[in-house]
Each structure stands twice: as structure tokens, then as C-alpha cells.
Amino acid sequence: MSATDIIAAPPLGGPTLPQERRMITSIPGPRSTELLERKSRAVAAGVGHTVPISAVAAGGGVVVDADGNSLIDLGSGIAVTSVGNAHPKVVAAVQAQVAQFTHTCFMISPYESYVEVAEALNRVTPGDHEKKSALFNSGAEAVENAVKIARKYTKKQAVVAFDHAYHGRTNLTMALTAKSMPYKSGFGPFASEIYRVPTSYPYRDGLSGPEAATKAISLIEKQIGADNLAAVIIEPIQGEGGFIVPAEGFLPTVVEWCRANNVVFIADEVQTGFARTGAMFASELFGIVPDLVTTAKGIAGGLPLAAVTGRAEIMDASHAGGLGGTYGGNPIACAAAVASIDVFENDGLIERAREIGEILTPRLTALQASDPRIGDVRGAGAMVAAEFVHPETGEPDAALTGAVAKACIAAGVIVLTCGTYGNVIRFLPPLSIPDALLNEGLDVVASALAEN
Template sequence: MACMTIDYSVPQERQLVTAIPGPRSLALTERRRRAVSRGAGNLAPVWMDHGSGGILVDVDGNHIIDLGTGIGVTTIGHANPDVAAAAAEQATKLTHTLFTVTPYENYLRVAEKLSEITPGDFEKRSILLNSGAEAVENAVKIAKKYTGRRAIVALDHAFHGRTNLTMAMTYRSAPERLGFGPFPGEIYSVPLSYPFRDGLDGPAAAEVTIDYIERHIGASEVAAFFAEPVLGDGGIVIPAPGYFARISEWCTENGIVFVADEIQAGIGRTGAWYSIEHHGVVPDLITSAKGIAGGFPLSAVTGRAEIMDAVQPGGIGGTFGGNPVSTAAALATFEVIEREDLLGEARRVEATLRSLIGDWAERFDIVGEVRIIGAMAGVELVVPGTKQPHPTALQTVIDAAIAQGVLVLDAGSWDSVLRLLPSAVMSDELLRDAVSVLEDALRQVAS
């Protein structure tokens, strides 16, 4: 692990002082039932008090290894002191004015940085927003305005958000979409490259996607093709090499805006600023969120100037988008990523994970495939001897891991993928400890 200058306020080690959940967490869970909608579900009834780096400390004093990072948000670790200081300083100066009423420099500086770090050497523009779903919605609006077309294409197994429009672009019915329709029309889900399940190389899988669109929708009707270069909630699915190159080429040939949804996989998580870089493709638009501001709410759409500027003034925006405090946090986050070489650290995390779990499919008959890219891994669990998803095994593993102080996530359209999203600052020692807990859980399930 490289020598870092980050000052951690919590020892970077797992420590259990009570059962998990502990008594204070259980008491808060009971209060929650009386005050919070059950629709805001919890993966684990474990209430957090503070955190630092790769460790969360719950209200009972347990030190928990965090392999979830708020679903990919705290890539630079919890409570980074530089980010916290930048946000605190900004909060004493200006908390709100709304950029589209009276602008401020933080917004401009974030947009300039996004032009620098996103792929492509063409002229770019950005708009700043609050959440990933809001970024996707605005990317849809921008693409429709630019092309004058009506149809939006998204991939099978995709997750693009929880607003009405982005739910229509999200593949899985339950729990995200169940009972919330009707949804906007002209949203189409199309086949993708899923090597573990389709067995196709990238170009062949791309032709399946293209054929589906041309037969069922018509290329001339499509405004935008939305794709997560690495599907996060879909199960850390990494489309085969050559898939996106052919899709991008086809989009260009047909005047379709190619949008890379980098909300979960972007901002350094995969060892590059954006995961589409691993595919050697330059998208027309990119959506950013989650890891962009070290835990503060911020998102963005960045892309070709001629596409972004197709919208009339006032056509896109929002009250809190690009908030002064969040943009200050984002600027500090960019500085931390560069100073600490967190792109390199994400690649270190990948190498460590490969050495620890890369052979799980050979060692455990309930593991169908392990997929790792940067600080992002998916372990697809199956009924032994088949490719049938095994959601009950996944839940057992998650429950056992959390009880031992390792926070992990579920994923996949069948709830059968163990999702690991550690921070890029997590030490090899913490990763080894976490993996030992997960291995014990897998052995219990497999026995």
C-alpha cells in the first residue's frame, strides 16, 4: 500500500464489543418503526455513529469493515478530513444562492475539472445536479432536445434511479418499480453483453443488441443509448471487450447519443476516472454522482458542447444542484484523489481482491463467477452444478458477514450477487480480514 497522508480518526481494524446488532441499534430500530416509512428499507438494522477510512463505528461501539461505502459513495473513505474541512469552511461563507440566479465560482471550477477528467479531447460542457437519478433525467432531456427523437434505450439488468422516468429505465421490477406505474413511454430495455450468462464475445453480443433495437424500435427513433460500463446494481456485470466499441460505432453511424452512466463506477472506483475508459470508448455524455463529493449530494452531466448547449436557457437546472457546500466538497475530493493517487490505490485493491477471491469459483461450488475491476467486485452465487441464481445463499452470507462486523451488499436482477465496494484507501490488512469472514460464511452455506 502506498504511503498516504490521510489522517484516520478511527483505528483501521475490526473490533466487536457487542453482538451485531447491539442493544442501542435494536432500540433505534424500534423507534424507526414508529417514525420512518417502511418503504425506506434497511439492508441491516445496524445504526452508525461515525467512521473514518474503511471503518464504520456503530452506536454500540462496534468497528465494522465497510465493503459497501454507501453503495459506492465514499470511495475516498469515510469522513476524509480535507473534504470535511472544505465543506465546513464553505458553510461559514455561503450555503445557497442558486447558480442559475446568481452564480458562484465553485460550480464553475467543478465543471472545469469534469471537462478535464472525462474522456474525449473535444470541447465540453457540464450541468451540476443533486443525485444520480436527476443526472440521468437531465441527460435524457438533453439527448431528446439535441436529436429531436423520442425513444430511450437502456440495457437489461440496468439501474438508473428511482424517479418515475429513471424507474422506467431500470430493469428489475421488484422492489424498485412494483406498484409505482404507469411509467413514461418510449423507454426500451435491450439485451446486453453478460459473458457469464450469454457466452458471447463482445462484438457478437453487440450485434444481438443492435439487431434487437433495429427490429423492435428502429435506430432512427432512438435519441440516446444509456449504458453503465460496469453494471452496479445489476451485479457488477462487465460487458465483454469490444462490446461498447461496436455499440458506440453504431450509435455514431445512426445519430444516437451514447451516454455512459458512471454514477456507481465512475470517479476513480475502477482505477480510472471513468469505467468507460477500460473499454476504450469515448461517450457523448457522462453522468457522475455518488463518489464525486466524498459523501455530499452532488451529480453532473458532462458531454460534447454541441449536445449540452442544444437546450435553451432555463431548460435544465434545479434549486440545489451544484450547491456551494457540495461543490466545495467535490473540489477537495478531486484533490485527495490526485494527491493520494487513489486511481492507483483502486488498482491495488483490485490486485489484492484478485489474490484473495479470484479463485472462489474453483473453491466453492456455490460461486458461479467472480468479477473484479478496481475497488468493485461481484461474486455471483448459483445452485451448485448450475447457473441458476441462489438468492437464499446470498442472504445467508450477508447476514453472517454483518454479524461478524463486515458490511457487504447484495446485487443482481435475481438478488444473487455479493457486491463488494470497498474504499480505495482500504488497507490490504482490512481486505484480508474481511475476506476471511466472507470465506467462513461461504463455507457454512456450502457445507
């Protein structure tokens, strides 16, 4: 079955796909199995996969595979297809641009769509100060460039990241990332002048936000020194680390310290950005205004694009030619981003993320009340997670987490795991998912938990 074989009334923001869970074969079916066998022969073993299917179509809240199975999508390609897969506005923008030109390299021959994306980012990111932006290809690349810019501006070298952080898989961003397997193990040595301090993890540290911030700042001052520190980088809600929401007051205290010590505060909003948390950016939830913001994932409706946006005086610190890349701000990706940002701003997706959160959080909290193996439910908007633990000890239970996720996928629901200890299931549905489909997906999660 191909995407063109499937005809039904269009859902919100997607192609014409029935919004239903439909299981025709087991997962994987024969045609998906054929592709996976080809993958094993042709693709490097280090490129893994979570869901053993061959995708042929996606939209609304479903992904359809080559065997005709329709799976409920609670992952959005890791928070990428927030506007919905193949959103009509994104498709139209991409089709128009690809017919005009596919590449000139912005550093050679500039074009309007790059500037439009920069203007939009300068407008929608937190703070009313003068901003500028630069575009790149991936979240890791945005993080690398944010660090470069901060070092150039401050003329200092050290960078602080936090426990449970995830910032990418390049050499510098692996150094910033906290989790060894599968991201860092065997790939060193890593970039120097990277330091790590504790974050705020209310479920496990029991500290108030200011207490956790004071602990982190004390270590920074003693072990690094503000005079040597170029930047502090943190995800406002940590993603791969387990959707850890810091206690109230943690981030404002860290930001205040950075302001007082000429340290650039970088908010990595690659996963939390663009309406995902029920705000355009998660920084808004905590009342902070970062100096630099890194974005990617949801920015362009599925096309590869990333950005650094920040205070104009910091962004302008680099010499001409110091920032860029051959494909950074590709015109097709920029066209998709202009359309996607328009959808986020004008089609009610911030409100929709809140509505999704009002389904996710109560459903998962109700499960937690009846099953002590769910130690914590946390998140914001359409970015919510459940942490699984041994009920007697509170220790992380990665085995249960993996079993529940595997059972969900076998039943036709795509869920993703995360967490430093591998014991968290995260929920990142497309903001185009219908309520009925979301609730059905959560029914499957509940059944999988009951059976394991």
C-alpha cells in the same frame, strides 16, 4: 459511544478511528436497537436498511456504531465514500464553505465552486473534445437530464436501456431500470418511449462482445428504428444488475453504431466513476468516449451532488432555464467535490483502486476454485463481485447469497448484495481501507461461505 469518544492514530483519509474490526455487542446492540425502533415509528416503511446499526463515526475502512462496534466497510455507502469517510480535505473544504454561505441557488446568483466542479469534470471525463457540464442532486436526476438533453439535441424521443440496468428510482429512471423488485413493482405507469435490449453478460450468454452488440443493434433497428432513437444509455460495468462486465468489443461496437446514426451514447458512470474501477472512469477501460457521462456517488466525498458532462454542442442544445434545480450544485457539495476530485487526481487513488483489485480478485477467485457455488468472479479495480449459483444447475442462488451477507454483517463486515436475481455479493471498499483490514474482511466472507 459517540464519534468523539474514539481516539487513535488517523488512517489514510479519515477521522481518528482505529482500523480494526471490534465486536462489543451482537448486531444490533442495544443502542442501535433503540434507534431502529425509533426508525420503524418515524420513517416510512419503504425506506429499508441493510445493516442494522446506528452509525456514529466512519473513516478509513471502518464504520463505528452507537454500541462501540467497529465494522469493516466493504460497501462505501454504495461506492459513495471512495476517498474515505470524512476525508480531511473534504471536511476542511466543507467547513470553510459552510461558514461563508450555504445557498444562493446557482441559477439566481452563481458562485465559483460550481464553475470549478464543471471545469474539473470537463477535464477528467473521457475524451479531449470541448465539453460542458451541468450539476444536479442525485444520480437519477443526472440520468433524467441526460435523457432530456439527448432528446432536445436529436429532436427524437426513443431511449434504449439494457437488460440488468439500474438508473434510478424516479419515474423515468424506473422505466430505464430493469429490475422490478424492489425498484418498480407497484409504482407504474412509467415514462413512455423507453425500450430494452439484451446486454453482454459473458457468464450467462456465452457471446463475444461484437456478437452481443450485433444482437442488441438488430433489435434496435427492427423494433425502434435509428430515426426515432435519441439515446442509448448503459453502465459500462453494470452495478445493481450484478457488476456485469461486458465482453471485449461490445461497448465499442455500440458506440460506433450510435455515431453512425445520430444517436447520443450516454455512459452512466454514477457507480463506476471516480477511480472506482482502477481508471478515473470505467469507459476508459473499454476504449470508448461517450457523448454524455452521468456522475454522482463518489463525486463529493459523501455529499449529494451529480452531474451530466458531455460534448459542448449537445450540452448547449437546451434553451436557457431548461436545465437546473433549486439545489443543483449546492455550494457546500461543490466545495466537497472540488476537494474530492483533487484527491482522486493527486493522492494516488486510481493506483490504490488497482491495488485493492489485486487483493479482491485473487482472494475471491481462490474461493471460487474451492467452492463451485461461486459461479463467477468479475469486476475491475475496487469494484468486484462474486455470483452465487447452484453448483449442479448454474441457476442463481439468492438464498445462499443472502445467508452469506447476513452472516458477514453479524460478524462485523458490511457487504452488499446485488444482481437481477439477487445472487451477487459486491465489494466496494473505500479506497482508504488498509490492506490488513481488507484481507480480514475477506477472511470473514470465506468463513461465512464455509458455514452456509
